[in-house]
Amino acid sequence: MIQAVLSNPSHPEYGVATIPFPIPRDQYAHCMELLEALEIGDAVKADCRVEEVDSFFSELKRTEMLTVNVEELNYLAKRLDSFDTGEAAQFQAMAHKLELFELKDLINLSFCCQQATVITDFSDLAAIGRDHYMNLHGGSASVDELNALDGYMDFEKYGQDCMENDCVTKTEFGLLRRIEPPFPEQTQGQRMM
Numbered sequence: 001m002i003q004a005v006l007s008n009p010s011h012p013e014y015g016v017a018t019i020p021f022p023i024p025r026d027q028y029a030h031c032m033e034l035l036e037a038l039e040i041g042d043a044v045k046a047d048c049r050v051e052e053v054d055s056f057f058s059e060l061k062r063t064e065m066l067t068v069n070v071e072e073l074n075y076l077a078k079r080l081d082s083f084d085t086g087e088a089a090q091f092q093a094m095a096h097k098l099e100l101f102e103l104k105d106l107i108n109l110s111f112c113c114q115q116a117t118v119i120t121d122f123s124d125l126a127a128i129g130r131d132h133y134m135n136l137h138g139g140s141a142s143v144d145e146l147n148a149l150d151g152y153m154d155f156e157k158y159g160q161d162c163m164e165n166d167c168v169t170k171t172e173f174g175l176l177r178r179i180e181p182p183f184p185e186q187t188q189g190q191r192m193m
């Protein structure tokens with residue numbers, strides 16, 4: 001859950017509204033009324049200044065003083081609300097490493113932050129190796145596949161190698177090892193003209 005204090009950047013004298021994100025369905029109309037009283041909360045344009053953010057996702061503090069779209073903020077909050085502990089660490093570490101603060105970039109990251117391994121517990125090297133293997137393979141591998149690999153692959157050594165790799169960055173969220181760039185380079189055909 002995110003608590004955001006929002007204001008009208010054109011009329012700070014109107015005051016502020018504290019809105020929970022994601023906005024609960026039963027509170028949506030009331031929250032929109034609070035924003036309408038400040039003459040903000042448009043569904044399309046960015047018209048809400050983020051005065052303060054209170055969230056488990058400390059990297060969202062970077063959005064403070066930005067002007068954002070309330071629906072984009074709500075969408076990002078819904079994405080983050082669905083994350084487990086590991087995905088939350090991946091998101092935060094990647095946002096920190098890439099110095100992201102724009103909502104569109106944070107939303108994009110929420111779809112691809114699993115392209116990194118974040119090591120927070122150094123006590124089980126085999127688990128680190130398994131987690132990294134899973135991340136390399138799109139986050140999924142059958143139990144049979146992992147059991148078969150146990151006989152052929154030294155997950156403990158793999159975990160040790162993962163921590164000592166040149167691509168590892170220390171963050172406040174753990175050791176971060178990117179698997180691939182989070183926003184792949186667009187080919188000529190994908191670029192907007």
